[in-house]
Amino acid sequence: MTVEIMPTATSCETNLAAPPVWQVRVGTRLSRAAAVAGVAIVIALLLLPAIASRNLIQDLIFVFTMLALAQLWNVLAGWGGLVSVGQQAFVGLGAYALFAIVTPLGIDPMLAVPLAGLFAAVIAAVIGPLLFRLEGPYFAIGSWVAAEALRLICAQFKSLGGGTGMSLSPSDLSQMIGLKWVQALFGLRPAAGRDVLIYWMALLLAVVVTFGIYAFVRSRIGLALAASRDNAAAARSVGVRTDRIRYFLWIAVAFATGMVGAVVYLQKARISPDAAFSVTDWTAYVIFIVVIGGVRTIEGPMIGVLLLWGLMYHLGQYGSLYLLLLGALAILVMLLMPRGLWGTVAHRWNLQLFPTQRRLSRNDPS
Amino acid sequence: MSGLDTVIEGVLLGGVYALFALGLSLIFGIMRLVNLAHGDLILLAAYLVLSVTTALGVPLLASTLLIVVVMFAAGYALQRLVLERVLGDDILPPLLVTFGLSIVIQNGLLLAYGADSRRLQAGAFESSSIALAPGLSIGLAPLTALLTAIVAVALMQLIFYRTALGRAFRATADNPQIAQLMGIDERSVYAIAVGISLAVSVIAAITFGIRANFDPSIGPARLLFAFEAVIIGGLGSLWGTLAGGIVLGLAQAIGARIDPEWQILAGHITFLAVLMVRPRGLFPSRRP
Numbered sequence: 001m002t003v004e005i006m007p008t009a010t011s012c013e014t015n016l017a018a019p020p021v022w023q024v025r026v027g028t029r030l031s032r033a034a035a036v037a038g039v040a041i042v043i044a045l046l047l048l049p050a051i052a053s054r055n056l057i058q059d060l061i062f063v064f065t066m067l068a069l070a071q072l073w074n075v076l077a078g079w080g081g082l083v084s085v086g087q088q089a090f091v092g093l094g095a096y097a098l099f100a101i102v103t104p105l106g107i108d109p110m111l112a113v114p115l116a117g118l119f120a121a122v123i124a125a126v127i128g129p130l131l132f133r134l135e136g137p138y139f140a141i142g143s144w145v146a147a148e149a150l151r152l153i154c155a156q157f158k159s160l161g162g163g164t165g166m167s168l169s170p171s172d173l174s175q176m177i178g179l180k181w182v183q184a185l186f187g188l189r190p191a192a193g194r195d196v197l198i199y200w201m202a203l204l205l206a207v208v209v210t211f212g213i214y215a216f217v218r219s220r221i222g223l224a225l226a227a228s229r230d231n232a233a234a235a236r237s238v239g240v241r242t243d244r245i246r247y248f249l250w251i252a253v254a255f256a257t258g259m260v261g262a263v264v265y266l267q268k269a270r271i272s273p274d275a276a277f278s279v280t281d282w283t284a285y286v287i288f289i290v291v292i293g294g295v296r297t298i299e300g301p302m303i304g305v306l307l308l309w310g311l312m313y314h315l316g317q318y319g320s321l322y323l324l325l326l327g328a329l330a331i332l333v334m335l336l337m338p339r340g341l342w343g344t345v346a347h348r349w350n351l352q353l354f355p356t357q358r359r360l361s362r363n364d365p366s
Numbered sequence: 367m368s369g370l371d372t373v374i375e376g377v378l379l380g381g382v383y384a385l386f387a388l389g390l391s392l393i394f395g396i397m398r399l400v401n402l403a404h405g406d407l408i409l410l411a412a413y414l415v416l417s418v419t420t421a422l423g424v425p426l427l428a429s430t431l432l433i434v435v436v437m438f439a440a441g442y443a444l445q446r447l448v449l450e451r452v453l454g455d456d457i458l459p460p461l462l463v464t465f466g467l468s469i470v471i472q473n474g475l476l477l478a479y480g481a482d483s484r485r486l487q488a489g490a491f492e493s494s495s496i497a498l499a500p501g502l503s504i505g506l507a508p509l510t511a512l513l514t515a516i517v518a519v520a521l522m523q524l525i526f527y528r529t530a531l532g533r534a535f536r537a538t539a540d541n542p543q544i545a546q547l548m549g550i551d552e553r554s555v556y557a558i559a560v561g562i563s564l565a566v567s568v569i570a571a572i573t574f575g576i577r578a579n580f581d582p583s584i585g586p587a588r589l590l591f592a593f594e595a596v597i598i599g600g601l602g603s604l605w606g607t608l609a610g611g612i613v614l615g616l617a618q619a620i621g622a623r624i625d626p627e628w629q630i631l632a633g634h635i636t637f638l639a640v641l642m643v644r645p646r647g648l649f650p651s652r653r654p
Binding site: 077078081083085127130131133134136137138140141142144145146148149152153155156163279280284287288291295320321323324326327328330331334335338 | 590
C-alpha cells in the first residue's frame with residue numbers, strides 16, 4: 001500500500017487545495033453524541049440538589065470522589081506505568097493539610113481545598129525522586145512504604161490529635177463561602193447546606209479530573225507516554241523524555257488526589273491517621289473500581305464506581321465478606337477479561353465514548 | 367548494658383525480617399514477580415499452623431512440617447492456576463492479581479478467625495533464655511530465629527549454586543527463552559520457585575508467631591518489612607537480604623528505645639535513607 005500524501009500538519013498547510021487522502025482521527029460519531037449526553041448529565045447533576053434527599057447527596061459525594069480517585073490512579077498506573085499502592089498518602093496529606101489550616105488559621109474550607117492539594121503536590125515532588133529509583137513493580141511497594149511513613153509522621157503531631165485524630169469545629173464550618181446563599185436557595189439547615197456545597201465541589205473535581213485526564217491522554221505528551229510504555233527504547237530514540245513526563249504526572253496526580261482527600265474529610269469533619277491513610281479505603285477500592293471497569297479507559301472507572309456503589313448498597317453491611325468478594329471479583333476479571341467490563345464491551349463492538357486511540361482513515365474523494 | 371541489649375535485640379529481630387524477605391526475594395529474582403500478598407501468605411501460614419496444632423493436638427514442629435508441605439503445594443498451584451496467566455511484559459496484571467489476593471486472604475482470615483490477637487504456643491521454649499553475662503541474656507526463641515535465617519540463606523545459596531534445580535533457576539532468571547531451548551520447563555521452574563517461597567514463609571511465620579502476637583490485619587506490614595530488608599540489603603544477593611533484615615531490625619530496635627511509637631517509623635526512614643544514599647542497597651550482587 002502506498003501513502004499518497006504524508007498525513008502531517010505541514011503537508012496540510014502546503015497543500016491546502018487538495019485535502020490529504022489519509023488522516024489521523026480520534027473522534028467517532030458515537031463519541032460526539034456521548035459528549036452532548038455528558039454535558040446534559042453534568043448539568044442535571046448540578047441541579048440535582050434542588051430535589052435530591054440528603055442521603056442521595058452524600059452517596060453521590062462518595063461516588064464522585066471515588067470516581068476522581070479511580071481516574072487519577074488509572075492515568076498514573078495505566079498510562080504512566082507508575083503502579084502506585086500508596087495513593088492513600090496523598091488523600092491523607094490533603095485531608096490533614098485541610099484540618100491544619102482551617103482550624104488554627106481560620107482559612108475558609110473552600111479555599112483550603114486547593115491549598116491542601118498544593119501541599120500534597122509538594123510532598124510528592126520531594127519523595128518522587130526517591131521512589132523513582134525503584135523500578136517497575138518495586139515502585140508499587142515503595143510507594144506503600146512512603147504512605148505508611150507519612151501516616152506515622154502525621155500521628156506524631158499532637159496538635160493534630162496524634163494517633164486518635166481530631167474534628168473540625170462547627171464554628172469553622174458555619175462560615176463557608178456561599179453557605180448562606182445555598183441555605184436560602186434550597187431552604188436547608190447548615191449541615192445539609194454544607195453537604196450541597198461539598199457535593200458541587202466533588203462533582204467539579206470529578207468532571208475536571210476526568211476531562212483533564214482525557215485531554216492529557218489525547219495530547220502529544222499522553223501519546224509520548226503511551227509510546228514509552230509500549231516500547232521504552234523506541235520512544236527514547238525519538239526523543240521522548242519519559243522520566244520528566246512521569247515526574248510531572250506523579251505531582252499533578254498527587255495535587256488532585258490531595259484535593260479529593262480534602263473534600264472527603266471536609267464532609268466527614270473528623271479525621272484520624274488510620275482512616276485518612278487507609279490502604280483499603282483509598283487504594284484497594286480504587287484499584288478494584290479501575291480493574292473491574294477497565295484499565296486504560298476513561299469509561300471503565302465510571303462503570304466500576306457505579307458497580308461498587310450498587311454492590312455496597314447490597315453487601316456493604318457484611319464488611320470483610322464484601323471486601324473478600326470484591327478482591328475475588330477483581331482477580332477473576334484480571335484472569336478472564338483483562339480489559340475489564342467496559343474494555344471488553346468496547347473491544348467487542350468497537351464502542352468508544354471517550355476515544356483515545358488514533359486511527360488512520362482514508363478520506364473519500366468527494 | 368542497655369545499649370548492647372538494644373543491639374542484640376535488633377540483630378535477633380533482623381533474623382525474622384530476613385526470613386520474611388527470603389521468599390519475596392526468591393521469586394522476584396527468578397521471575398520478576400513482586401508478590402503483594404507475601405505478607406498475608408505469611409499470616410495465612412501462621413494461622414494454619416495454629417489450627418493444625420490445636421485441632422490435632424500435635425507438637426508445633428510436626429504441624430509446621432505438615433504446613434510447609436501444604437504451603438509448597440499451594441504455591442505451586444497458585445503459580446500454575448493463577449499467576450502464570452498474568453505474567454508477561456506488562457507489570458500491571460501480576461501486581462493487581464497479587465494485590466487482590468492480599469485483600470482476599472486478609473478478609474478471609476478475618477472471617478475465619480476474627481480480629482483477636484493470637485500467638486503460637488511453644489511451651490517452655492518461648493520463655494527460656496541463655497545468660498551471656500550478669501544482666502544480659504538472650505531469649506532462646508529469637509536466637510533460634512536468627513540461626514534459622516542463617517541456615518535458610520545458606521541452604522538457599524547451596525540450592526542456587528550447587529544443584530541442577532538451582533542451575534535451572536539461574537538460567538530461567540537470565541533468559542527464559544534460551545533456558546527453554548536447553549530443555550528446562552520454564553513453567554514448572556516458576557511453580558517450584560513460588561512453592562519454595564511459600565514454604566520458607568511458613569518458617570518465617572513460626573519464628574514470628576512464637577515471639578509476637580498476630581492478627582489478620584498485620585500482613586501488609588510484614589510485606590513492607592520484607593521488602594525493606596531486600597532493598598536495604600541489595601537486590602539479587604541472599605546474604606545481602608540477611609544483612610538488610612538485620613539493619614532493619616537494628617533501626618527498629620534503636621527507634622523503639624528512643625520512643626516506642628518510633629519503632630516502625632525508624633525502619634521506614636532508614637529504608638528511605640538507604641534509597642537516597644545507596645539506591646542499589648548496601649550489599650548489591652556483583653552480577654549486573
